[in-house]
């Protein structure tokens with residue numbers, strides 16, 4: 001499959017077990033950045049695998065939709081692809097730079113303001129102060145949060161969080177863009193605005209991964225889909241084929 005395309009990212013027999021039940025957030029990521037195994041387990045036996053023997057090849061130009069029921073392992077795969085989590089066993093190879101992971105579940109530190117989160121997430125994406133400050137105006141404008149940017153994000157509606165998350169991640173260019181359940185929230189007007197921005201980013205990114213529970217998001221944007229269940233790949237193929245199986 002895809003013999004004419006350039007292989008850019010590969011998961012090889014990846015298994016991932018979480019060490020303990022715990023929520024994931026930015027602070028935790030910073031603390032564990034140099035010791036990633038603190039958030040995953042080395043044990044072979046004790047826990048059900050969040051990912052189990054997953055092998056996937058990603059090619060330049062792929063826009064891949066990942067589908068599956070709750071708990072299937074979609075967010076976990078995104079974290080492995082963005083370098084946030086290391087596999088417990090198996091290998092992750094990437095010829096692309098650090099992946100920009102756009103995820104509502106992961107990175108907001110809720111007691112901090114939207115503005116502070118812009119700095120923190122920018123730093124997490126490897127940007128320096130100047131690079132972050134160069135983008136602040138664009139991020140706030142695009143998110144349309146106005147003065148709410150100074151309020152703690154725990155006071156935001158899910159739509160506001162979504163707007164800010166989308167604005168931050170899409171303000172920086174990276175070779176790999178990973179969008180985990182962000183497109184499905186936000187009102188119709190903002191969704192259209194996101195789609196327009198996405199189209200221009202897609203032209204610049206080498207690989208895009210989209211997790212969505214929305215059939216239409218996957219059908220409209222992706223050229224390939226992967227169906228996960230209980231941490232395993234059930235099907236990897238064309239969008240039509242996979243969405244028919246997933247129904």
Ligand SMILES: Nc1ncnc2c1ncn2[C@@H]1O[C@H](COP(=O)(O)OP(=O)(O)OP(=O)(O)O)[C@@H](O)[C@H]1O
Pocket residue numbers: 018019020021022023024049050068069070071072073074075076077
């Ligand atoms: N931080 C964590 N600690 C322990 N277990 C976790 C953690 N995060 C996820 N899991 C478990 O790993 C499995 C896969 O979870 P994951 O969040 O990747 O699924 P998902 O497909 O993204 O689900 P959803 O559609 O509900 O967002 C689930 O069984 C989940 O309970």
